Amino acid sequence: MASTDHGTDLEVDVTKNGSAAAGAPPDPNDLAGLEAGLDALDSVQVRRTSLRETLVRKVLPPVTAIALVLVVWQLLVWAEVAPDYKLPSPSEVWGEVRESWLQGTLLDYIWTSVSRGLMGFLIALAIGTPLGLLVARVKFVRAAIGPILSGLQSLPSVAWVPPAVLWLGLNDSMMYAVILLGAVPSIANGLVAGIDQIPPLFLRAGRTLGATGLREARHIRAARLSGGPEAGLGLLLAVPDGRRDHRHLARSRHRPGPAAGAGPHQQQHVPGVPGHLPDPHRRHRHRPADLQPAGAEGAAQSRPAGHPLSVWVTLRRVMRTSPWLSSPHGSELSQLACV
Amino acid sequence: MATATATTDKVAEDATAVPYAARIEHVSKSFAGPAGRQLVLDDITLDVAPGEFVTLLGASGCGKSTLLNLVAGLDRPSAGTIGTDGRPALMFQEHALFPWLTAGKNIELALKLRGVAKAERRPEAERLLELVRLQGAYGKRVHELSGGMRQRVALARALAQDSRLLLMDEPFAALDAITRDVLHDELTRIWRETGLSVLFVTHNVREAVRLAQRVVLLSSRPGRIAREWTVGIPQPRRIEDTAVAELSVEITEELRGEIRRHGQH
Numbered sequence: 001m002a003s004t005d006h007g008t009d010l011e012v013d014v015t016k017n018g019s020a021a022a023g024a025p026p027d028p029n030d031l032a033g034l035e036a037g038l039d040a041l042d043s044v045q046v047r048r049t050s051l052r053e054t055l056v057r058k059v060l061p062p063v064t065a066i067a068l069v070l071v072v073w074q075l076l077v078w079a080e081v082a083p084d085y086k087l088p089s090p091s092e093v094w095g096e097v098r099e100s101w102l103q104g105t106l107l108d109y110i111w112t113s114v115s116r117g118l119m120g121f122l123i124a125l126a127i128g129t130p131l132g133l134l135v136a137r138v139k140f141v142r143a144a145i146g147p148i149l150s151g152l153q154s155l156p157s158v159a160w161v162p163p164a165v166l167w168l169g170l171n172d173s174m175m176y177a178v179i180l181l182g183a184v185p186s187i188a189n190g191l192v193a194g195i196d197q198i199p200p201l202f203l204r205a206g207r208t209l210g211a212t213g214l215r216e217a218r219h220i221r222a223a224r225l226s227g228g229p230e231a232g233l234g235l236l237l238a239v240p241d242g243r244r245d246h247r248h249l250a251r252s253r254h255r256p257g258p259a260a261g262a263g264p265h266q267q268q269h270v271p272g273v274p275g276h277l278p279d280p281h282r283r284h285r286h287r288p289a290d291l292q293p294a295g296a297e298g299a300a301q302s303r304p305a306g307h308p309l310s311v312w313v314t315l316r317r318v319m320r321t322s323p324w325l326s327s328p329h330g331s332e333l334s335q336l337a338c339v
Numbered sequence: 340m341a342t343a344t345a346t347t348d349k350v351a352e353d354a355t356a357v358p359y360a361a362r363i364e365h366v367s368k369s370f371a372g373p374a375g376r377q378l379v380l381d382d383i384t385l386d387v388a389p390g391e392f393v394t395l396l397g398a399s400g401c402g403k404s405t406l407l408n409l410v411a412g413l414d415r416p417s418a419g420t421i422g423t424d425g426r427p428a429l430m431f432q433e434h435a436l437f438p439w440l441t442a443g444k445n446i447e448l449a450l451k452l453r454g455v456a457k458a459e460r461r462p463e464a465e466r467l468l469e470l471v472r473l474q475g476a477y478g479k480r481v482h483e484l485s486g487g488m489r490q491r492v493a494l495a496r497a498l499a500q501d502s503r504l505l506l507m508d509e510p511f512a513a514l515d516a517i518t519r520d521v522l523h524d525e526l527t528r529i530w531r532e533t534g535l536s537v538l539f540v541t542h543n544v545r546e547a548v549r550l551a552q553r554v555v556l557l558s559s560r561p562g563r564i565a566r567e568w569t570v571g572i573p574q575p576r577r578i579e580d581t582a583v584a585e586l587s588v589e590i591t592e593e594l595r596g597e598i599r600r601h602g603q604h
Contacts, residue, residue: 031524035472038521042485205435208411208428209500210452219448224439 120176124183131184132191146192149185157182194225359424360504360536361387361410366419367561368405379405381561382419387536389424389503394539394547394554396590398598402562403540407508410538424536427504428497432512434489436481442492443468443477449499467495470529487518491525498533507539511546520578523549527574544587544594549578554590558597565597 049057070090076082077089084092100106135142135149160178168174198221206212206220368380379402387393395403408414410421411429436445446464455463468476471491481489490510497505511519527550530537541547547554551570558565568590572582 031521031528032472034521035525038518039473039485039488042487042518201431201433201435202437204413205429205431205437207413208426209449209496210426211448215452219452220437223437 116172116175116179120179120183123176124180124187127180128184128187129191132188132195135188136192136195142192149188149192152181152185153189191225195221198224358389359386359422360389360391361385361424361427361538362420362422363406363410364420364422366406366409366416366421368402368409368414369417378561380409380416381563383562383564384419385555385564387504387538389536390534392530392537392539392550392552394541394551395557396541396544396547396554396594397557397562398542398559398594400562401557401559403542403557404508406557406562407506407538407540410504411506424503426500426502427506427538428500428502429506430490430493430497430508430510432509434481434486434493436489436493436496438481440481441477442473442479442481442484445481445492446496446499449496453500464495464499467498468492470498470532471495471525485518486514487522490514490522494526494529498529498535502535504536504538507537509541510539512541512543519546523578524575526550527576531574544591545578545583548572548583548587548590549576556590556593556597559601566593 073090077084077087081087097106100109131149135146157178160181164174164177164181168177202220202224203216206216211219363383363385366380366383367378369376369378371377383406385393395406397403405414407429409416410423411427412423413429436442437448440448443461443464446467447460450460450463451457465474465477468474471494473488473491473495476484476488476492481492484492493510511522514522523546526537529535537550539547539550548570554568554570556565556567557563568586570586572580572586576583
């Protein structure tokens with residue numbers, strides 16, 4: 001390491017560098033050139049995707065899906081499968097959205113939802129993180145509450161709505177209770193899974209570099225859990241994304257009248273895409289799947305998590321929460337270990 | 340060699356104090372297996388001199404990776420002592436780069452853990468990338484690099500530890516033959532430039548002869564030192580050199596003899 005003295009000059013001529021080396025191979029030019037060639041042949045071609053490609057690959061499919069749903073929706077309306085107070089037409093719903101925008105109430109609605117979601121998420125994070133760390137690192141705690149946490153995670157958080165309403169009434173604390181009961185176990189479990197699943201190779205590599213004890217926790221385990229900007233963003237997006245639905249679930253119950261009735265609230269009972277895609281603001285979705293922080297898992301897997309289609313999230317969650325359904329995600333293993 | 344490395348205070352001090360890069364004395368290792376305790380390494384005694392390139396060669400089950408882990412300090416011997424000149428750097432068959440960091444940041448993490456000041460990390464990381472001829476790779480993510488490039492970044496990260504001893508655990512075994520051949524040249528060049536000591540584990544006889552000054556053959560179950568060869572063939576060598584081939588044939592015969600013994604009972 002001592003013999004290269006090129007300092008910070010990055011544009012050092014490769015061939016010169018090679019021949020300047022003490023006792024270099026007879027054909028240093030060859031080696032450098034050879035290597036450059038190999039690198040060029042081998043390396044993964046990473047090029048910026050063109051705008052057109054992005055449109056075709058990323059934008060077109062969801063747009064098609066939305067259009068399809070709108071078409072089916074409109075067809076159902078025309079076929080009059082349900083009275084229009086149950087199934088309003090897309091244009092009526094759009095009118096409603098537009099009206100509340102013009103009245104200046106739409107952003108307010110959205111902000112109430114988002115702020116609640118964010119608050120709930122932050123509180124859940126504040127509780128779930130230490131809890132998860134405790135379960136992951138202390139054997140006794142894991143044996144004691146690990147199975148309960150896993151069990152709670154398998155329970156859709158909507159299941160908490162009736163008891164929460166009974167105990168706390170229809171108010172903010174009830175909604176936070178439901179959010180937390182759904183999110184805290186998921187965040188804790190996600191953390192446990194993330195800590196459990198760290199490949200031993202990374203730990204060995206870290207240890208040889210001198211990352212032991214706290215430094216290991218910080219530079220290897222925590223760094224991997226946060227998983228880079230994509231996963232971090234996913235964690236933030238995916239979780240509050242679903243949180244807001246509780247508000248509308250509650251609101252639609254205690255805010256009767258044509259305005260509420262005209263919206264597709266009723267479609268809350270339709271699972272998956274058709275229920276929420278027609279509404280561009282996705283105000284009225286009912287996505288219990290999202291109440292579980294898919295993001296926490298996404299982060300643990302170093303994978304972006306905030307996918308717009310809840311079907312996918314639901315599928316993932318079903319896979320994740322059913323240990324007997326074998327899936328490539330590793331968290332089941334930890335759940336099995338917990339149970 | 341010790342004088343050439345006076346740039347690093349602590350390690351250089353050690354280098355002048357100890358006449359070896361690694362000293363393995365009467366080391367045994369046993370693991371608890373299904374059939375009771377199993378002896379994996381039996382009374383291994385081996386020195387690696389400063390600046391020396393030694394390959395450990397053996398069939399599977401000879402405990403060569405176990406021995407490397409012991410030298411790296413990742414595990415403790417059941418008996419015997421191991422002394423190294425500072426904490427050795429270790430390279431694996433898998434690149435073991437952290438995928439959440441870029442190539443450059445992987446190297447900088449090693450520098451940071453070594454205690455290099457923040458301002459010096461980036462230039463040093465870039466210098467190391469240049470040493471492995473990857474000057475453009477600083478901001479690349481691990482998945483953007485080819486297998487050979489990843490191993491070179493891993494080598495740069497290992498070099499970032501500024502250790503006097505580099506342990507390599509079949510680092511090229513997962514690469515294609517062409518890339519491996521080029522990386523042999525590359526490793527030889529870097530070894531000669533840096534004056535590092537290398538303890539290189541492989542099951543590839545040609546690779547062992549191509550790279551090493553000394554080839555140590557381990558027998559299997561338990562691992563014992565069966566025989567040693569000093570390789571006098573001048574560097575740079577090529578894997579297809581006649582001299583390399585001849586010695587490889589001799590070592591292979593010996594290795595096969597060792598393996599046959601296990602089929603006889």
